[in-house]
Amino acid sequence: MRLASALRDGFGAVLGINRRNLEFIEPLNPRRLLQLAASKVRTKELLSAHGLPVAPTLAVVRDRIALRAFDWDLPDAFALKPGGGWRGGGIIVVDGRAAGGWRSLDGEHLPRADLTLHVVDILDGAFSLIYGPDEALFEPRLRSDRALARFAPYGLPDVRVLVCAGVAALAMLRLPTRESHGKANLHQGGVAVGVDLDRGITVHAVHRRRASSAHPDSGLGLLGVELPRWDEVRDLAERAATVSGLDYVGVDVVIDDELGLLVLELNGRPGLDIQLANLMGLRSVLRDRFARH
Amino acid sequence: MVVTTRSWSRPGARLAIALLIGSLVLAQIVRPLALVVEALLQRGAEPRTVEVLLLAPLAVTIIVFLRVVVGLDTLGIFAPMLLAIAFLRIGVIEGLLLLAVLVIVCAPCIALIERYRFLAISRTGVVICLVAVTLLIATAVGALVGSASLLEAEVIPLAIMAGVIERFVNAQADQRPEETAKLIFTGVVAALVSLVLANQVLQRALFARPDLLLLSMPACLLMGRYAGLRLLDLLCFREVAARAAR
Numbered sequence: 076m077r078l079a080s081a082l083r084d085g086f087g088a089v090l091g092i093n094r095r096n097l098e099f100i101e102p103l104n105p106r107r108l109l110q111l112a113a114s115k116v117r118t119k120e121l122l123s124a125h126g127l128p129v130a131p132t133l134a135v136v137r138d139r140i141a142l143r144a145f146d147w148d149l150p151d152a153f154a155l156k157p158g159g160g161w162r163g164g165g166i167i168v169v170d171g172r173a174a175g176g177w178r179s180l181d182g183e184h185l186p187r188a189d190l191t192l193h194v195v196d197i198l199d200g201a202f203s204l205i206y207g208p209d210e211a212l213f214e215p216r217l218r219s220d221r222a223l224a225r226f227a228p229y230g231l232p233d234v235r236v237l238v239c240a241g242v243a244a245l246a247m248l249r250l251p252t253r254e255s256h257g258k259a260n261l262h263q264g265g266v267a268v269g270v271d272l273d274r275g276i277t278v279h280a281v282h283r284r285r286a287s288s289a290h291p292d293s294g295l296g297l298l299g300v301e302l303p304r305w306d307e308v309r310d311l312a313e314r315a316a317t318v319s320g321l322d323y324v325g326v327d328v329v330i331d332d333e334l335g336l337l338v339l340e341l342n343g344r345p346g347l348d349i350q351l352a353n354l355m356g357l358r359s360v361l362r363d364r365f366a367r368h
Numbered sequence: 369m370v371v372t373t374r375s376w377s378r379p380g381a382r383l384a385i386a387l388l389i390g391s392l393v394l395a396q397i398v399r400p401l402a403l404v405v406e407a408l409l410q411r412g413a414e415p416r417t418v419e420v421l422l423l424a425p426l427a428v429t430i431i432v433f434l435r436v437v438v439g440l441d442t443l444g445i446f447a448p449m450l451l452a453i454a455f456l457r458i459g460v461i462e463g464l465l466l467l468a469v470l471v472i473v474c475a476p477c478i479a480l481i482e483r484y485r486f487l488a489i490s491r492t493g494v495v496i497c498l499v500a501v502t503l504l505i506a507t508a509v510g511a512l513v514g515s516a517s518l519l520e521a522e523v524i525p526l527a528i529m530a531g532v533i534e535r536f537v538n539a540q541a542d543q544r545p546e547e548t549a550k551l552i553f554t555g556v557v558a559a560l561v562s563l564v565l566a567n568q569v570l571q572r573a574l575f576a577r578p579d580l581l582l583l584s585m586p587a588c589l590l591m592g593r594y595a596g597l598r599l600l601d602l603l604c605f606r607e608v609a610a611r612a613a614r
Contacts, residue, residue: 085609091597093436098595164542189485201488202542262546284604351604354611 088356090347095323095357099239100344103322109343112319113204115212116158118341125318127311130329130337133213142194142211147187151177152216155193157202159209163258165202167193168216180230180257217337220330222303226250226290227266230257233329234270234302236312237345237357240322243309244360246270247352248277248302253292261348266290268297269353275305279354303330311336325349380593388586395579405578420453422574423565425584427452430561436591439600442554443535443547450528451558456566460559466506467555470533473502478537491541492534499530 090099111117119129133153136142151172157165167190168180176186194211196202203209218224223232230251237245247267251257254264261267266287269279280287280297289296302308312326315338325345329337350357394400408418427449434440442448455463474495481494503526532554539547564570574580597605 081613082609085611085613086597086602086605088612089597089601089605089608091595091601091605093598094595097593162544164544192485192487196488199487199489256543258543263543286607350608354608356605356608356612359612 088359089350090357090361092347095347099323103240104324104343105320108320112321112324112341112343113161114158114210115156115160115340116210118319118338122315122318122338125314127315127318128335128337130214130217130331130339131334133215135213136194136198136211138198138208138210139195142191142198149213150215154214154216155190155197156212156214157197157209158212159200159203159207160197161202161204162262163260165193165197166258168257170216217329217334218332220303220332223248223250223330224332226293226295226297226300227252228293229253230255230259231329233259233327233339234308234312235342235345235349236309236316236326236328237349238313238316238324238326239361239364241313241317242364243272243313244364245349245353245355245357246272246309246312247349250290250297252282252290261346266297267348267352268300269349269355270302270305272309275302275309276300277302279352281348281351284348284351304336307336311338315341381590384586384589384593387589388583391579391582391586394582395577399577399579401578401581405575419575422578422581423453423456423571424449425581426570426574427561427565429584429587430564431557432588432591434557434560436594437598439598440553440557441550442557443532443550447528447532448554448557448561450524451532451554452561452565454526454528455558455562460562460566462510463562464555464559466503467529467532469506470499470502470529471536471551474498474533474537475540478541482541488538491538495534495537496530499526499533503529 111121116132116135119132122129133149134145135158136145149169151169153169155167155169160166167185169177169185170180171178173184174186176184176188176190179185197209197211200207200209217231219227219231226232227250232248232250235247235249236243247269249259249261250266250268251259252264252266256263259265261281264283266280266282268277268281270276271278277298277300282291288298308328308330312328315326315328316322316324319341321341321343323343323345325342327339327342329339331337347357405418405422409415428445431442431445431448435442435445451463451467458466477498478491478495481491532551536547536551539545602609
């Protein structure tokens with residue numbers, strides 16, 4: 076039956092969440108290492124110990140006592156993140172100083188008292204997956220490489236590379252939009268652009284789970300774009316994945332204007348939307364790849 | 369590394385099938401739960417409590433099925449389960465209406481509060497207060513209108529509603545709109561489960577043979593080894609599949 080085999084070949088190529096959990100995450104990602112990857116602070120320590128570039132750490136506030144003692148000696152622009160945050164929750168990006176405090180990227184006025192409250196929220200675990208105690212991380216504000224910034228004038232784009240057993244399987248460029256408040260998160264309205272792994276050229280784009288050809292803010296075409304330093308990005312992602320010990324991991328890489336390539340974070344339970352961005356099923360990709368190796 | 373092609377992974381399935389056979393044996397031959405339930409009722413246990421305990425495993429099994437096979441992701445497992453039991457008491461329409469009213473009341477209030485910075489936990493406190501007040505008013509309005517069913521509502525399901533609303537409102541405040549879908553699914557799943565549980569034939573069968581609820585354990589385990597695509601995945605990834613089939 077042609078229809079039956081077409082359905083089987085078609086949907087047989089897609090990796091669903093059940094199989095991802097049962098056959099990839101459970102056997103390939105030990106719990107201890109998942110917990111490590113969930114902590115941005117510990118991830119950065121591990122990666123930089125192995126000589127891999129990560130975003131600099133300005134300060135880490137671990138508890139209320141440290142917060143009391145904190146001197147708030149920060150540059151004019153910085154990012155405040157929950158160490159155990161997920162999907163971009165709880166991140167405040169500060170753009171410059173304002174009366175009594177700072178101004179966020181969104182334009183919100185943030186006196187020091189308000190930022191302190193936010194740190195307290197972070198410490199109480201308001202943004203961490205398990206609602207347990209968390210640490211607050213201060214990083215310098217990163218600015219995207221000019222080639223990528225053209226597309227997304229608002230926010231920091233990143234490249235998510237899904238690496239399986241140390242080999243890149245699929246990759247996507249995530250572009251923030253005004254709608255997503257500068258976050259690259261797809262659920263909040265970011266644009267996902269699939270990238271050909273060999274050539275580093277964009278092949279397909281998705282916004283709000285529908286195919287798209289131009290960025291909603293800049294209007295620039297999203298397809299056929301060559302990513303800067305692609306070979307280095309892919310290589311860095313593969314090395315970071317190997318160092319992490321996770322055999323099924325999403326590595327987020329940014330290209331900063333001054334600092335160059337940086338590993339932003341590791342995701343031990345990477346989402347499946349990367350298949351939508353590439354219009355390619357992970358199951359067939361992984362089958363092919365491991366038939367060869 | 370092997371990328372398997374089976375939908376049902378083998379090793380755990382054996383344990384699940386063993387449990388299935390064991391449960392069937394218990395249900396048919398030994399019938400321990402039937403004795404327990406009878407003893408409870410004789411000693412004056414609240415029939416409603418016993419009813420909830422007998423229905424809960426079935427409710428959870430349906431929720432697991434809707435999650436693993438159909439793909440309806442809810443705000444946890446407890447929320448839809450206890451909401452379903454609440455809907456059994458107060459009615460599905462009334463229950464969904466109540467949830468909608470709670471969202472309509474709480475969301476704008478919290479949006480107003482979010483214009484200023486307060487600790488996240490204080491937001492939770494405000495939501496719970498708003499929910500309690502709204503439920504009091506809604507119950508009174510319901511009684512006036514002649515719908516006495518809201519008076520039947522028990523504390524725990526109402527507390528769950530408060531929890532569900534709190535989580536939803538927090539997600540909106542923290543700019544995580546994807547939780548809206550989960551909230552809707554939670555309501556839908558609770559409604560579906562409650563409709564199934566309300567079936568009189570089913571209830572009579574369960575109360576006649578309480579040992580049948582033991583079957584929910586192997587059922588959950590069997591579903592826990594299902595590695596195939598979910599119904600919603602088929603919808604979501606249809607273009608990927610179309611491309612791959614070419």
